[in-house]
Amino acid sequence: SGKWARTVAILKELEGTCGTPIGKLKQIADAMTVEMYAGLASEGGSKLKMIISFVDNLPTGDEKGLFYALDLGGTNFRVLRVLLGGKEGRVVKQESKEVSIPHDLMIGTSQELFDFIATELAEFVATEGEGLHVSSGKQRELGFTFSFPVKQTSITSGNLIKWTKGFSIEDAVEKDVVGELTKAMERMGLDMRVSALVNDTIGTLAGGRYHNQDVIAAVILGTGTNAAYVERANAIPKWQGLLPKSGEMVINMEWGNFRSSHLPLTEYDQALDVESKNPGEQIFEKVISGMYLGEIVRRVLYRMAEEAAFFGDTVPPKLNIPYILRTPDMSAMHHDTSSDLKVVGNKLKDILEITNTSLKMRKVIVEVCDIVATRGARLSAAGIVGILKKLGRDTVRDGETQKSVIALDGGLYEHYKKFSGCMESTLKELLGEDVAENIIVEHSNDGSGIGASLLAASHSQYL
Ligand code: ADP
Ligand code: MG
Numbered sequence: 001s002g003k004w005a006r007t008v009a010i011l012k013e014l015e016g017t018c019g020t021p022i023g024k025l026k027q028i029a030d031a032m033t034v035e036m037y038a039g040l041a042s043e044g045g046s047k048l049k050m051i052i053s054f055v056d057n058l059p060t061g062d063e064k065g066l067f068y069a070l071d072l073g074g075t076n077f078r079v080l081r082v083l084l085g086g087k088e089g090r091v092v093k094q095e096s097k098e099v100s101i102p103h104d105l106m107i108g109t110s111q112e113l114f115d116f117i118a119t120e121l122a123e124f125v126a127t128e129g130e131g132l133h134v135s136s137g138k139q140r141e142l143g144f145t146f147s148f149p150v151k152q153t154s155i156t157s158g159n160l161i162k163w164t165k166g167f168s169i170e171d172a173v174e175k176d177v178v179g180e181l182t183k184a185m186e187r188m189g190l191d192m193r194v195s196a197l198v199n200d201t202i203g204t205l206a207g208g209r210y211h212n213q214d215v216i217a218a219v220i221l222g223t224g225t226n227a228a229y230v231e232r233a234n235a236i237p238k239w240q241g242l243l244p245k246s247g248e249m250v251i252n253m254e255w256g257n258f259r260s261s262h263l264p265l266t267e268y269d270q271a272l273d274v275e276s277k278n279p280g281e282q283i284f285e286k287v288i289s290g291m292y293l294g295e296i297v298r299r300v301l302y303r304m305a306e307e308a309a310f311f312g313d314t315v316p317p318k319l320n321i322p323y324i325l326r327t328p329d330m331s332a333m334h335h336d337t338s339s340d341l342k343v344v345g346n347k348l349k350d351i352l353e354i355t356n357t358s359l360k361m362r363k364v365i366v367e368v369c370d371i372v373a374t375r376g377a378r379l380s381a382a383g384i385v386g387i388l389k390k391l392g393r394d395t396v397r398d399g400e401t402q403k404s405v406i407a408l409d410g411g412l413y414e415h416y417k418k419f420s421g422c423m424e425s426t427l428k429e430l431l432g433e434d435v436a437e438n439i440i441v442e443h444s445n446d447g448s449g450i451g452a453s454l455l456a457a458s459h460s461q462y463l
Contacts, residue, residue, distance in 0.1 A: 006308035011364060011371075014300055017266045018371050020378040024262055025430060028379065031260040032386025036253070041237045047259055051252040052236065053202050053228070054155040055455060056244035058209040061087045063457035066134050068192065070121060070181075071448045073147025073200050074165060074223040076100050077117060079124045081132060082453040091450060093132065097124050110172035114184035122190045140192040141460055143452030146177050147200040147226070149254050155459050158197050164256065165224045165291055168277050196455040200409070201228035202250055204447030206454050208407025212442060215405045217387050221380060221419075222410030224282070225289040227255045229387050255383055256285030263287065264375060268299040275322070284383070288376040290327040290412040296372050298325040301365065310361065311354055318352045325351060331416045334369040341366065370418075377419045381426035388431070388439065396434050407444035414443065 032048075039050030069080040078098045085092040099120050105113050125140065134140050148167065150158035157178050163169060172180065178194045185192055198206070205218035205228050217229035233239065233249045263283065272295060273279055273286055286292045302319050304310035311319070318324060329347050336343035341362035348354040348365070357365075384406060388394040393404045413420050428436040444451075 003309045007304050007310050007364060010300070010304050010308060011367060014266065014268075014368065015371050018264050018375040020264060020375055020382075022429060024264065025378055025382040025385075025426070027262040028260055028382040029385040029389060029430065031262055032255070032258060032383055033389040035258060035260075036386065036390045039253075040231070040235065040251070043238055045238075047257050049149060049161070049252075049254040049257070051150070051152055051254060052239060053198065053250040053252050054152055055196075055198065055202055055206070055250040056233070056246050056248055057458060058230070058250070059206050059451075059454040059458060061090070061210060063210075063454050064089075065457060065460070066132060066140075067453040067456045067460075068121075068125070068140055068142040069145065069203075069449050069452040069456065070117070070142055071145040071147075071200070071203070071452065072117065073145065073448070077120075078449060079121050080449045080453060081124070081128070082450060083132060084454070084457055094450070095127075095132070096449065106166060107168045110169055110175065110180055111184070113169060113172070114180045115187065117181065118184035118188045118190060121185070121192075122188045125190060125192070138462060141195040141456050142192050143196045143198065143203070143454070143456030144178065144181060144194045145198055145200050145203045145448045145452040147220075147224070147448070149257075150177060150197070150199070152197070152252075155196055156194055162278070162281070164278060164282055164285070166277060193461065195461060196452065196459045198452055198455055199226065199228075199252055200448035201226045201252055203449070203451030203455070204228075204407050204409045204444045205230070205250060205451065207447030207449075207451030208405065208442065208444035210450070210454055211444070212405050212407075214403040214440070215407050215442070215444075216391065216393070217384075217404075218407040218409070218444065218447065219380070219384060219413075220410045221289065221408065221413040221423075223289060223291045225256050225285050225380065225410075225412075227253045227383065227387060229253070229391070253387075256282045256289070258284035258383070263379070266296075268296050268303075272296060272299060284379070288380055290410070290416075292327075293372055293376055293412075294325040294327040294330040295323050297330050297365075297368050298322075300368050300372070301325075304364075310364075311357075316352055316354045319354075327412065328415065330369050330373070331419070334366060334373060334416075334418055336366065373416065373419050374422055377422035378426045381423045381430060384427060385430045393439070394431060394435060396438065401438065403438050403440055405440045405442050407442055407447060409444050409447050 039046035039048035064086045071078040080096040083092040149161040152158040208215035305315040344362040
């Protein structure tokens with residue numbers, strides 16, 4: 001019928017505008033490299049902030065002692081206690097607690113948010129058990145993973161540039177987040193010092209390097225997306241300070257804010273952006289990361305319902321609710337291997353209250369998931385190639401066998417197998433077989449936690 005033809009037309013159009021042929025991906029990788037140079041050259045020189053992290057040494061394995069870490073940057077935050085045992089002992093013991101952040105705190109005041117965090121942290125500290133104490137007379141030390149853009153002023157201070165990922169707490173913007181946390185800890189009577197302020201990419205880089213000395217970059221694919229890598233200190237023209245002894249500096253790219261005329265953007269992306277809390281910002285993030293993929297799919301299905309009566313004569317009311325279709329549900333539908341696409345049918349029923357979907361319809365929905373996820377995965381691969389190009393690691397020099405390891409973390413990467421699989425195969429496709437042999441993608445489990453505690457250790461006041 002005409003309606004079905006209309007559905008197919010919408011699907012084909014989506015496939016076309018989301019297309020990421022290899023030539024386009026190479027242009028995007030090149031654009032990423034160009035923006036990296038621009039962001040390193042001058043403050044505000046690029047959409048990529050290329051933030052100097054003040055981390056000029058990554059973990060060596062010698063780190064020792066009991067350290068805390070706090071990870072804030074998405075829907076949950078976590079507190080950890082890690083006992084580090086040096087080269088022999090490695091991570092002797094770790095304990096952690098995860099707490100979800102009540103939605104009203106994500107859009108309330110700075111004091112409310114940090115008081116909540118400090119309260120949870122104090123409760124966790126109170127559960128220190130046998131053998132997991134700091135030596136008497138010593139202050140507890142914390143690695144604070146804060147995964148929003150911060151203008152770092154030292155390893156222990158930095159001002160919030162803007163919120164992302166659905167957070168919106170006006171009075172915290174431009175404030176020193178370590179100062180805010182420290183004041184809250186004082187209000188709670190908790191005696192603890194923040195000895196390293198990092199974000200999840202840097203924590204992941206540190207955690208990755210602790211396990212594998214060939215790690216040179218880290219990428220997060222979770223609620224949001226970002227990357228960090230090790231740069232030569234003398235390749236950072238905007239750096240005003242003394243060159244670090246190591247000659248290296250970790251750069252937090254804030255690549256979620258990347259954009260380029262080469263990016264394949266659709267009407268759905270444009271509408272999502274306009275209606276978001278941060279219009280015009282984080283465009284790369286909005287086509288790649290877990291916060292948005294399900295929402296893009298919802299918007300496509302909504303148009304099919306409205307213009308092609310895809311779900312019958314009326315638009316199912318639930319389909320009109322922003323963010324109702326979450327990326328984990330999209331992923332579950334995309335991975336449905338049953339012959340009648342049972343999972344797709346159940347998700348539609350449970351989430352959108354749409355019943356009686358035919359197999360033909362379910363196949364269309366899986367196809368939409370595939371198009372949206374494939375675009376995101378291939379664009380993340382292009383981003384990684386951009387970093388490798390900047391480091392001159394995208395080609396093989398004669399007989400070179402130097403490995404480059406990229407540490408990856410985040411719920412999207414970890415759980416959405418079709419996404420991570422596509423990202424890894426696209427990386428090979430972009431690099432070619434010979435180069436790809438020396439480029440390794442490694443899942444760095446819980447870098448933002450362990451990594452932050454390692455950086456707290458290497459920046460301890462007692463060293
Ligand atoms: P954060 O990025 O908030 O620190 P995570 O790294 O744990 O947290 O990532 C959580 C995000 O990962 C979720 O917001 C979701 O988008 C995505 N995610 C979690 N589970 C799945 C899944 N099964 N399939 C696809 N995406 C998932
Ligand atoms: Mg995280």
